Amino acid sequence: MRLGFAVTAVMAAWAICAESSSAPIDRQVLVERHNPDLHAADPLGSLSVGNGQFACTVDVTGLQTFPEYYSKGIQLGTQSQWAWDSSKNPDHFSIDDVLSPYDAHGRTVLYADGRGKQKNSDNPSRAAQANAWLRANPHRVQLGRLGLMIVGSDGKEAKIGDIKNIRQTLDLWSGRIESRFTFEGQTVRVETVCHPERDLITARIESPLIRSGRLAVTFSFVERGETSSVHASPHRYDMKRDLETSCYFAALSCDDKARLQQSKEGTYLAKSDGDVLEAALSFAPKSLTATELPTFETVKQASAADWRKFWLGGGCIDLSASKDARWRELERRIVLSQYLTAIQCCGSTPPQETGLVQNSWFGKFHLEMHWWHAAHFALWGRPELLARSLGWYRQVLPAARASAARNGYAGARWPKMVGPDGVDSPSPIGGFLIWQQPHPIYYAELIYRANPDRATLEKYRTLVAATAEFMASYPVWDASTKAFVLGPPLIPAQESYGKMRERVVNPTYELAYWYWGLQTAQRWRERLDLPREPHWDEVCRGLAKPLVREGRYEAIAVEPFTQTHDHPSLLQAYGFVPPTPSIDPATMNRTYDWVLKNWNMKATWGWDYPVMAMAAARLGRGNDAVDALLLDTPKNRFLVNGHNYQRSDLPLYLPGNGGLLAAVAMMAAGWDNGPRQPAPGFPADGSWSVRWEGLRPMP
Numbered sequence: 001m002r003l004g005f006a007v008t009a010v011m012a013a014w015a016i017c018a019e020s021s022s023a024p025i026d027r028q029v030l031v032e033r034h035n036p037d038l039h040a041a042d043p044l045g046s047l048s049v050g051n052g053q054f055a056c057t058v059d060v061t062g063l064q065t066f067p068e069y070y071s072k073g074i075q076l077g078t079q080s081q082w083a084w085d086s087s088k089n090p091d092h093f094s095i096d097d098v099l100s101p102y103d104a105h106g107r108t109v110l111y112a113d114g115r116g117k118q119k120n121s122d123n124p125s126r127a128a129q130a131n132a133w134l135r136a137n138p139h140r141v142q143l144g145r146l147g148l149m150i151v152g153s154d155g156k157e158a159k160i161g162d163i164k165n166i167r168q169t170l171d172l173w174s175g176r177i178e179s180r181f182t183f184e185g186q187t188v189r190v191e192t193v194c195h196p197e198r199d200l201i202t203a204r205i206e207s208p209l210i211r212s213g214r215l216a217v218t219f220s221f222v223e224r225g226e227t228s229s230v231h232a233s234p235h236r237y238d239m240k241r242d243l244e245t246s247c248y249f250a251a252l253s254c255d256d257k258a259r260l261q262q263s264k265e266g267t268y269l270a271k272s273d274g275d276v277l278e279a280a281l282s283f284a285p286k287s288l289t290a291t292e293l294p295t296f297e298t299v300k301q302a303s304a305a306d307w308r309k310f311w312l313g314g315g316c317i318d319l320s321a322s323k324d325a326r327w328r329e330l331e332r333r334i335v336l337s338q339y340l341t342a343i344q345c346c347g348s349t350p351p352q353e354t355g356l357v358q359n360s361w362f363g364k365f366h367l368e369m370h371w372w373h374a375a376h377f378a379l380w381g382r383p384e385l386l387a388r389s390l391g392w393y394r395q396v397l398p399a400a401r402a403s404a405a406r407n408g409y410a411g412a413r414w415p416k417m418v419g420p421d422g423v424d425s426p427s428p429i430g431g432f433l434i435w436q437q438p439h440p441i442y443y444a445e446l447i448y449r450a451n452p453d454r455a456t457l458e459k460y461r462t463l464v465a466a467t468a469e470f471m472a473s474y475p476v477w478d479a480s481t482k483a484f485v486l487g488p489p490l491i492p493a494q495e496s497y498g499k500m501r502e503r504v505v506n507p508t509y510e511l512a513y514w515y516w517g518l519q520t521a522q523r524w525r526e527r528l529d530l531p532r533e534p535h536w537d538e539v540c541r542g543l544a545k546p547l548v549r550e551g552r553y554e555a556i557a558v559e560p561f562t563q564t565h566d567h568p569s570l571l572q573a574y575g576f577v578p579p580t581p582s583i584d585p586a587t588m589n590r591t592y593d594w595v596l597k598n599w600n601m602k603a604t605w606g607w608d609y610p611v612m613a614m615a616a617a618r619l620g621r622g623n624d625a626v627d628a629l630l631l632d633t634p635k636n637r638f639l640v641n642g643h644n645y646q647r648s649d650l651p652l653y654l655p656g657n658g659g660l661l662a663a664v665a666m667m668a669a670g671w672d673n674g675p676r677q678p679a680p681g682f683p684a685d686g687s688w689s690v691r692w693e694g695l696r697p698m699p
Helices: 007-013 027-032 124-136 294-315 328-345 368-372 383-395 399-406 441-452 454-473 495-500 507-529 534-542 569-574 585-598 608-618 622-629 654-669
Strands: 047-050 052-060 078-080 100-104 107-111 145-150 164-171 176-183 186-194 200-206 215-220 226-233 235-240 248-256 256-261 266-272 277-284 316-318 476-478 484-485 692-693
Touching: 027 294, 027 316, 027 328, 047 176, 047 186, 047 328, 052 186, 052 608, 124 235, 145 186, 145 200, 176 294, 186 294, 200 215, 200 294, 215 248, 215 277, 235 256, 248 256, 248 266, 256 277, 266 277, 277 294, 294 399, 316 328, 328 654, 368 383, 368 441, 368 654, 383 441, 383 454, 399 454, 441 454, 441 507, 454 507, 454 534, 484 534, 507 534, 569 585, 569 608, 585 608, 608 622, 608 654, 622 654
Parallel strands: none
Antiparallel strands: 047 052, 052 078, 100 107, 145 215, 164 176, 176 186, 186 200, 200 277, 215 266, 226 235, 235 248, 248 277, 256 266, 316 692, 476 484
16 A cells, blocks of 8 residues: 555553543544635646556646646646656766865865865856756656547637636545536536545546537656657557656557547547546656556545544544634645645655645755654654655665764765765755755654554664764864864854855754754664764754753854754754753743744745644743644645645645644654643634544654
């Protein structure tokens, strides 16, 4: 099963209600009250079906009929985790072309900043070309488009405005999209589902327009390339698609009463003489000719069974008895975020920030965001969905070790913006970030907490050790302050300090996370019956303390100490990161007050509100935690489909969804050594009733 939504004994053991006297939550009622329901075309309202490894996004017709209308909104994409391509590289560009030297406490280190001062100081043109090629390659592929061809009585194809009486619903409980509309007075009904284990979508269309020859299913490729026929019959076409440096295969089939044909324009059509037409479309990196394509009903039943297991097998939160009128919107965001991250963020590699819908940053994933996409799976009783992507870290471990060794560090240095090859993309910001480095230790710890056995320790011991080895070798002993310091060169999570990368030192959040990561790695050694690493303890003992001025924490330890836009990442030092000796709750409380008063919230991002909520929860500020999650600010907007809108060129942003789920799980189930009370992160004044099942506390 692609998503692995099985109800296990472990999951059942976690299914504890916050209110032990209350009856079990009716999960189907909870989920279905938030089914997206559309009554008009909306370029931001497209809906998706998927299985974590593959997803397809459709318009109000239930298929991908009007891509231009959605091109400036949430696009009609079809993507898979395996589908990547690269442009040809006749000039043999490599990371060496974009490296530049920087001073790190008297030692020269090389960073892929794109300027190429190390090798191409006298050839800036080559450095610029290499920078552009390396950032864009490899890039994620749009596999193809399955839509409807609807023809009017005048012989012209329908436009989006011709579609009337729209009613489209995503049935979250079964993973099925049902779309109804009329065209020239004739009713059209479309059901769309995705196979739970294969890169396959199927649809059933019912309309009298089919019999009259005015409605057909169409398929076409999207990326530039060449198509060759592998096999053709009246009811199935198998195709090979050759791109610039890669290829893949597609198979299109229709029911026995329909027929396929190919138009001169390279579009494949499925037509029928009846009122019903069923079609299936599958993709794979290898030929599909020996693989049978299932019927629509088979996929529909498999999808319904799989999603039922998903919703019954993990955590849930019921807020419906709350007095605060905002309960419905928060619960809607919670339910839809579970669905979206399940179909977009639990594949075999870390997801890109726009999932399997449309490309942002060439489809590459940002490893500092991986926590915000996927850590919540473990907190919501689905640790296997987080674990699936961790195998990729082991695959690219040699590249991460090489990156660390290039600058004389031990262990593995994890990249920032990266494709499946594990090679970091050049950037004046990305390579200087360090806050993604402890993430693999956090993931491994979450998995271990779910499965505290020797097998888990052995599976992730190398990943944890390699990560900690780099972390221990990165700080530099500063004789003047008698402390180990972070940076420079360094850019903190608050990327607005990007131009200061040669001056930034000791960001508050990174210092706390560094300490927690190394201490957690030491606990892993103890669990493995190994002695503690003396140098790791030495670094922890001597690590610089965050800068405190005027009774509050500053973001970094040099001027300007705290900028008030972009991510308020200094709050992550006590929220996302569990308590560490260098963070004083009272000082963080004053820092939180200062942030609320002074920060430019319009310049924040979708995952910043969960950051604030988690910090508020640990500080005992339940009202502030809820207010943060529901803050009325542009980038905290959740669309009808549940996507977290950021801006016109980033209309969906899955870190906002995953961050919300992590924060809410913490607020409901609590955290290590937290208050022993129901839903400790929510207000304790009776305005919120929080019933939950199947959640795990945050570290």
